[in-house]
Amino acid sequence: MSVNGQPASEPQKSTSSAGQAVAAMPQLRAAVVVGGNRIPFARTGGAYAKSSNQDMLTAALDGLIARFGLQDERIGEVAAGAVLKHSRDFNLTREAVLGSALSAETPAYDLQQACATGLETVLGLANKIKLGQIDSAIAGGVDSASDAPIAVSEGLREVLLDLNRAKTLPQRLKILGRLRPKDLAPDAPNTGEPRTGLSMGEHQALTTAQWKVTREDQDELAFKSHRNLAAAYDAGFFDDLLTPYRGLSKDSNLRADTSLEKLATLKPVFGKNLGSEATMTAGNSTPLTDGASTVLLASEEWADAHDLPKLAAVVDGEAAAVDFVHGKDGLLMAPAFAVPRLLARNGLTLDDFDFFEIHEAFAGTVLSTLAAWEDEEFGRTRLGLDGAFGSIDRSKLNVHGSSLAAGHPFAATGGRIVASLAKMLHTKGQVDGRPARGLISICAAGGQGVVAILEAR
Amino acid sequence: MTDKYTQFVSRGLGKDIAKRLGLPLPVVLRRHQPGYPLVDGPVLVQGSTSGADELASTLLDWNLDVRRHAVPKEKLGAIILVLDELAHPEDLEKPVLVAAASLRDLSAHARVLTVSRTSASAPDPASAAARQGVEGMLRSLAKELRAGATGNGVLLADGAGTTSPSTLGALRFLLSGRSAFVDGQFLTVSSGAGQLPDDAEKPLAGKVAVVTGAARGIGAAIARTLYRDGATLVLVDIPAAGDHLAQVANEVHGTALQLDISRADAGRRIIDHAVERHGRLDIVIHNAGITRDKLLANMDQGRWNSVIAVNIAAQLRINEALLASEHFRNSPRIVSVASTSGIAGNRGQTNYAASKGGVMGMVRATAPLIAGQGGSINAVAPGFIETDMTARIPFATREVARRLNSLQQGGRPDDVAEAIAFLASDAAGGISGEVLRVCGQNLVGA
Numbered sequence: 001m002s003v004n005g006q007p008a009s010e011p012q013k014s015t016s017s018a019g020q021a022v023a024a025m026p027q028l029r030a031a032v033v034v035g036g037n038r039i040p041f042a043r044t045g046g047a048y049a050k051s052s053n054q055d056m057l058t059a060a061l062d063g064l065i066a067r068f069g070l071q072d073e074r075i076g077e078v079a080a081g082a083v084l085k086h087s088r089d090f091n092l093t094r095e096a097v098l099g100s101a102l103s104a105e106t107p108a109y110d111l112q113q114a115c116a117t118g119l120e121t122v123l124g125l126a127n128k129i130k131l132g133q134i135d136s137a138i139a140g141g142v143d144s145a146s147d148a149p150i151a152v153s154e155g156l157r158e159v160l161l162d163l164n165r166a167k168t169l170p171q172r173l174k175i176l177g178r179l180r181p182k183d184l185a186p187d188a189p190n191t192g193e194p195r196t197g198l199s200m201g202e203h204q205a206l207t208t209a210q211w212k213v214t215r216e217d218q219d220e221l222a223f224k225s226h227r228n229l230a231a232a233y234d235a236g237f238f239d240d241l242l243t244p245y246r247g248l249s250k251d252s253n254l255r256a257d258t259s260l261e262k263l264a265t266l267k268p269v270f271g272k273n274l275g276s277e278a279t280m281t282a283g284n285s286t287p288l289t290d291g292a293s294t295v296l297l298a299s300e301e302w303a304d305a306h307d308l309p310k311l312a313a314v315v316d317g318e319a320a321a322v323d324f325v326h327g328k329d330g331l332l333m334a335p336a337f338a339v340p341r342l343l344a345r346n347g348l349t350l351d352d353f354d355f356f357e358i359h360e361a362f363a364g365t366v367l368s369t370l371a372a373w374e375d376e377e378f379g380r381t382r383l384g385l386d387g388a389f390g391s392i393d394r395s396k397l398n399v400h401g402s403s404l405a406a407g408h409p410f411a412a413t414g415g416r417i418v419a420s421l422a423k424m425l426h427t428k429g430q431v432d433g434r435p436a437r438g439l440i441s442i443c444a445a446g447g448q449g450v451v452a453i454l455e456a457r
Numbered sequence: 458m459t460d461k462y463t464q465f466v467s468r469g470l471g472k473d474i475a476k477r478l479g480l481p482l483p484v485v486l487r488r489h490q491p492g493y494p495l496v497d498g499p500v501l502v503q504g505s506t507s508g509a510d511e512l513a514s515t516l517l518d519w520n521l522d523v524r525r526h527a528v529p530k531e532k533l534g535a536i537i538l539v540l541d542e543l544a545h546p547e548d549l550e551k552p553v554l555v556a557a558a559s560l561r562d563l564s565a566h567a568r569v570l571t572v573s574r575t576s577a578s579a580p581d582p583a584s585a586a587a588r589q590g591v592e593g594m595l596r597s598l599a600k601e602l603r604a605g606a607t608g609n610g611v612l613l614a615d616g617a618g619t620t621s622p623s624t625l626g627a628l629r630f631l632l633s634g635r636s637a638f639v640d641g642q643f644l645t646v647s648s649g650a651g652q653l654p655d656d657a658e659k660p661l662a663g664k665v666a667v668v669t670g671a672a673r674g675i676g677a678a679i680a681r682t683l684y685r686d687g688a689t690l691v692l693v694d695i696p697a698a699g700d701h702l703a704q705v706a707n708e709v710h711g712t713a714l715q716l717d718i719s720r721a722d723a724g725r726r727i728i729d730h731a732v733e734r735h736g737r738l739d740i741v742i743h744n745a746g747i748t749r750d751k752l753l754a755n756m757d758q759g760r761w762n763s764v765i766a767v768n769i770a771a772q773l774r775i776n777e778a779l780l781a782s783e784h785f786r787n788s789p790r791i792v793s794v795a796s797t798s799g800i801a802g803n804r805g806q807t808n809y810a811a812s813k814g815g816v817m818g819m820v821r822a823t824a825p826l827i828a829g830q831g832g833s834i835n836a837v838a839p840g841f842i843e844t845d846m847t848a849r850i851p852f853a854t855r856e857v858a859r860r861l862n863s864l865q866q867g868g869r870p871d872d873v874a875e876a877i878a879f880l881a882s883d884a885a886g887g888i889s890g891e892v893l894r895v896c897g898q899n900l901v902g903a
Binding site (some may be wrong): 066309 | 707717734736
């Protein structure tokens with residue numbers, strides 16, 4: 001496949017308007033993944049309970065710098081973000097860069113797109129590289145549910161702000177008199193959707209039930225995630241993708257010894273009021289997690305000039321959003337729409353991929369998405385196709401484990417997946433005379449999703 | 458890093474009390490820093506052979522303040538006793554007793570160095586006796602020196618002279634603060650191979666060096682020292698030590714390679730990383746090592762095997778890959794970390810001492826294999842070094858262990874690193890198959 005998103009493989013299967021627009025663009029250069037680094041992910045309140053987002057992002061950056069010898073290097077741009085963010089972290093990424101071994105002349109910006117943050121930093125920076133605006137970049141993400149910001153209540157906040165504006169003592173006393181005991185309760189963040197009041201798990205429970213995903217299938221996906229991740233650690237797969245942090249050298253959520261029987265004993269935690277049987281447990285849902293990840297991106301010329309590897313090209317990406325507020329689609333179903341659009345633009349089908357990295361927010365999310373793609377009616381009515389979008393070879397899905405086992409520090413998941421997939425593609429090399437190809441799909445709060453295609457180098 | 462006792466007795470009241478009580482009087486040693494002079498004060502080159510003359514004139518070229526005869530009452534930075542033409546033990550008397558007259562004029566941190574010939578290559582019993590007599594004399598003298606002064610020697614094999622590159626390289630190392638904790642030791646120069654550096658402050662400029670076990674302790678010190686000397690570094694340690702490894706790598710502008718060296722493909726991965734990222738591979742420092750101490754009566758298979766696997770089997774396998782590689786043919790250098798435990802033995806360390814004794818055997822037997830490529834392989838055997846590992850030894854045992862040497866203190870990781878950096882340099886090309894002890898002339902062992 002060429003660098004501007006036009007397929008090299010024939011025949012072209014789509015001539016959407018977007019595809020024609022891309023074809024009309026001038027030839028762009030490639031943006032490649034050089035490698036990545038993350039710290040092990042830790043369950044909330046565990047090893048990183050006292051670590052801030054800035055600490056963790058800096059540690060992930062420093063490990064990347066050490067792996068690729070980037071000390072004092074001026075990188076074109078660094079972009080990262082966090083979903084749960086303190087107001088003091090308004091320049092989180094730049095502060096992490098300043099605390100790292102990179103040149104202090106490396107610019108940085110923060111980005112936030114819920115759980116898609118990490119993947120979106122990769123796509124945005126890759127586009128800048130393709131356009132020739134920068135030659136190198138580091139994408140990343142971090143999240144701490146342990147060190148989460150706690151805000152004061154709206155009532156107390158208004159009083160404090162008015163107090164600041166007051167000029168006389170009587171004015172101040174009058175304002176203070178407005179305070180009520182309930183105003184003193186802190187306001188902690190939660191994963192609830194502001195427009196529905198439902199937590200992400202409750203939303204997914206609706207979707208899981210809608211697509212009739214069974215408890216057994218969810219547990220099996222969770223079991224495979226743990227088994228695959230444990231096998232990847234044993235094989236040394238993460239030796240050049242991960243740097244230990246605060247005593248952890250593996251993801252603390254990983255249960256290498258889990259079994260389908262153990263998973264089957266867990267009680268449902270979401271969807272208990274739906275009437276139908278509740279199927280979502282702590283075992284087939286991701287726990288709150290702390291962690292950080294980074295990905296080194298570059299033009300091919302920059303990678304060559306620095307004697308650095310080129311693992312995979314960032315081919316193309318697509319974002320989508322659904323109207324979950326009115327119940328038209330499930331909260332986490334946006335990738336079900338983004339992937340068909342992305343593949344159509346690139347003239348590809350699900351059969352053209354060697355690896356699928358579908359973020360396991362919940363086992364039900366992955367299985368609902370796959371069910372939608374296999375559903376004729378969904379294909380016809382929602383995707384505008386002749387029938388079902390297609391099905392995937394399950395043996396190509398999350399082959400080294402995913403979020404159910406590794407955990408999911410929201411903004412860090414994209415970097416974890418991109419770096420791992422790039423390494424897998426590079427190792428795979430060529431398939432049937434074409435570079436190995438991988439698909440990434442990440443759902444996000446607010447009914448959003450971002451998906452991308454990587455191709456082996 | 459200097460221990461508290463040494464700090465206490467180094468000056469003022471503490472020094473006075475220790476003197477009156479006859480307690481050990483360790484001093485803070487002179488250690489090399491970039492820009493420091495090679496030696497503090499004039500260098501007396503004692504000896505009347507042509508080898509002595511040539512050496513003296515070379516030292517003059519280094520802008521040292523060279524004396525051929527002692528000036529009464531003048532403080533000396535070093536005495537170099539050139540004894541390269543001894544035929545009989547009776548020949549020792551004159552040069553040794555002349556030098557003896559100057560011993561009281563040695564300044565603190567001075568050096569007494571001998572340059573003599575190896576007894577193994579002696580043509581007859583009398584010259585062999587004379588040559589080996591030098592070793593006994595020097596080792597005893599080293600124990601008599603005080604105030605951070607040390608005594609060491611260079612032994613010349615047939616084919617090496619007093620001004621061979623590695624003789625000069627060894628003398629530079631032994632004169633300097635780089636050898637602060639090397640005492641009572643001999644370095645054998647076996648050939649005229651080797652080359653002195655263009656820039657004495659950057660003897661490793663342009664070289665790519667791999668250091669295993671680089672995340673902490675002696676390995677991290679080796680990385681810092683090789684970096685100071687101009688090398689580009691690849692730092693290796695097990696994945697679980699990756700965070701410390703990254704810190705060291707970022708400090709010395711190197712690349713971190715998280716790799717268990719006992720993996721079968723470790724050698725290939727090290728070579729590939731060095732060549733792909735840095736274009737070449739010149740130096741490999743086998744530092745990674747573990748201890749699993751237990752009395753032999755209580756030893757189990759796991760403890761025994763893991764120590765052998767990491768400390769010696771991995772080195773053998775990596776060396777095989779290095780010697781077979783086309784990328785390790787340009788005057789390559791291998792330096793292994795051995796241990797005085799492997800020489801003198803240490804209670805509870807049968808497995809460790811077996812592995813470290815193994816390192817010394819490996820080095821000796823590998824020397825001829827690497828010589829064809831202009832290469833060399835040597836080992837450095839540290840004695841009591843102040844590290845996180847020795848800090849865990851119980852207080853009383855530790856206090857005894859660190860005083861039981863001529864310098865009456867533990868060495869620093871930097872001291873081991875300095876010896877390794879010297880043996881890894883071009884100047885050490887004529888030294889191979891040797892074990893250099895960095896132990897402050899430990900009273901146990903050879």
